[in-house]
Amino acid sequence: MPRLLLPSLPALLLLRPNVVVVVFAGQDFTGDYSKLSGIIIPGFASTQLRAWSFLDCPFSPLDFNPLDLVWLDTTKLLSAVNCWLKCMLLEPYNQTDNPECKSRPDSGLSAITELDPGYITGPLSSVWKEWIKWCIEFGIEANAIIAVPYDWRLSPSKLEERDLYFHKLKLTFETALKLRGGPSLVFAHSLGNNVFRYFLEWLKLEIPPKHYNQWLDEHIHAYFAVGAPLLGATETVKAVLSGLTFGLPVSEGTARLMVNSFASSLWMLPVSKHCRGDSVYWKHFSGGRRKSYKTYDCDEKEFQGNFSGWPTNIVNIEVPSTPGFYAYPSVTDVVETNLSSAECGLSTQLSFSAREISDGTFFKAIEHYDPDSKLLLHQLQKSYHGDPVLNPLTPWDRPPIKNIFCIYGTELKTEVGYYFAPSGKPYPDNWIITDVIYEVEGSLFSRSGNLVEGNPGAASGDETVPYHSLSWCKNWLGPKVNITRAPQAEHDGSDVQVELNVEHTYDEDIIPNMTRSPRVKYITYYEDSETIPGKRTAVWELDKDFFSRNTFTNRLVSYDYI
Template sequence: LTFETALKLRGGPSLVLAHSLGNNVFRYFLEWLKLEIPPKQYIKWLDEHIHAYFAVGSPFLGATQSVKATLSGETSGLPVSEGTARLMFNSFGSSLWMMPFSKYCRADNKYWKHFSGGTRKDHHIHQCDEQEFRSNYSGWPTNLINIEIPSIRGLEAYPSVSEVAHNNFSSIECGLPTQLSFSAREISDGTFFKAIEDYDPESKRLLHLLEKSYHGDPVLNPLTPWDRPPIKNIFCIYGIDSKTEVGYYFAPSGKPYPDNWIITDVIYEIEGSLFSRSGNLVEGNPGPTSGDETVPYHSLSWCKNWLGPKVNITRAPQSEHDGSDMQVELNVEHQEEADIVPNMTRSPRVKYITYYEDSESIPGRKTAVWELDKGTLLDPQF
């Protein structure tokens, strides 16, 4: 209704600016719209009603901090305890909407299924390609969760949910706690919540919420990679090069729920490397840079996949300058499903903004990505 009203009053299409989780909401709207109107009218409607979409700080593949908020609480500076913050966060139906997931796993195409006679009550079939099982960590820098489970006698007390989980449990020794590790896929498909259900009273409810409201959503399983929307102009804007959490170590605290887990260590990405909270270098698959303090680079930069086969790259200082510090690379080859990193210099005391723009693209469709050094969601520039 808002888009229709804007078109009627202004006589032209709208600009959409979505921030953080708002991008997930906008994605859901687009998928819902696709099922509501005839296929031939969908692109026409978008062209008439939306001129450009600005995705600001979008967690395209989820955010690691949502894991912390779910298990131990994230106060975000509020004057409440972490346990209270955990209770509040887990009471939201949208709490799992920013859970990390694998870029290699997708759901069935609900759009074509709908118009070929399928019903909206059908559950999405979740399928992962071979790369998911050949690569480490579901394409993320490291395992997102490493959790210490109290040891008890007998394997039957441990739920068997997947081959990976079974392999984890097989190392349990009586009398000793066991550390289990979980990738982004194992979080988003419910393996993790199933594995800890004997030790956490909240996990069964979260697993039910995950299966009913996410995997079983009649419009979209949001815990799947997002293809470029067929909108004329898309601008993807996010901060980089800040210390960002990408993994956690949890252990039982000995306290009752909601304070039953404590974080014993944190893994950060910074300057192309992974470090623990104590400062030790951690092995993994770090990206060329880090995220914006809240969302890892791996998730923020997913929209680079939306760029065309050739890209123009411009890097300039964020502060006022005379143009002499600008660097430009034209027609840079961009491989599908691959990151694109410019071969440009940096002055250590200068914060830059790097623009990636289509040199070649689908006619009538332009994509641009803006990376802001040290830019965060709280930065006035956003």
């Protein structure tokens, strides 16, 4: 059908470098479109942090004063890295600030537009700036776009405990409704989706059950999940075990120290689609009679198949076979099948699935060999498995929002598994990556280019989050789906392909029976063919697009027939 041109708040989605897709969401909205607000929940490391202390930096002319930029000030990072780290790192066990320096998230739109403003650094660290510029160009009022930055270093429960973040987010929705007279469109990116999911669960404990859905309908009209790691991201494991620098001029060891001081780092661990969390509140409902508390309940498919539904094991790690090895029961059972190697004093390779990572089995297995394992186990239990609101390391159900648009990039080379070995160096550089498993357009390859056996999906991910995790939202679609595939470039409609009423089985991917030119980048739309009363779900896959780490910039692409 022709593109709708509404004199209202458009859902401007800047999906990859030089591309802006304009979507006019909520076509069933019966009110005044000018009353809609847009609320932005940024992703991991996508909010500025500012100093809230005085810190004298020896051997450097640059000190930290209150309101000075910490994340991200590359000048101070380069000239006074030890000072900078004091302002960035948290105490790992209780998530408190360094005694000498504390940092807090900035507020407003400026906190999420450019992380390191400057003539050179600004464009390189731009996140939401172009999106906001396009909103202004479309005539959107200043009070219609609201950013809700947060301290992305904290676990969800700590966000509420220290900053009352979810209370403030609830007030933001209520203020937007009162100010503009209509509900909001939620734009969440990367980790911001996990934050929004937790908010929806937290809200259940704040609002009487009979008013919960009413509150959502009144305050949230549509939810845009952009590049959402719905089942986690494998790069999280690399970050906590060997370090991920995000392109910053720091060593991987320093990056590992920093990331492992943030409890939020575990928020995106890979999870099994076959395992569900058990609510901590059951302990209270049972009057304390329940003696055991299970972290996960997994269905039989978890143990019948391989890899917890993922393309391959997430981690394969070599550990030395030493006499003290068998003193650790967490790994004894795993290596009994490899006795010959142990007897010869050779290293033993252990493999771990997504479930074994998210339930802590992996970290328990290597605690004798890695100083951070006990810390990570502590964070895992305290901040995730023991969270009274939600165990976030579980598969998502469809949020009870009227309109949901799940949008992600595909067909980029994405890491899905790793091989680690001891490096012979002291902590934090005690592990090295010996090989990486990539998903590439429906196949698995090693770093050397060799084909790897496994269960690859129909496509690959967005370079950071695997396809298996991004595409989980297809399970939110109904039993029959309409599929439309169109070129991403401007077109006259002749290249549009449509399939109607395609059968969809839960927990199985939807693969279009459509032609594809290798020279054309497509966008494929999946929508429920039968409208569920009050609910609309759509999934958009964009070829060669990436959302999780890259910036948003600026060329308008219009779709005249979609």
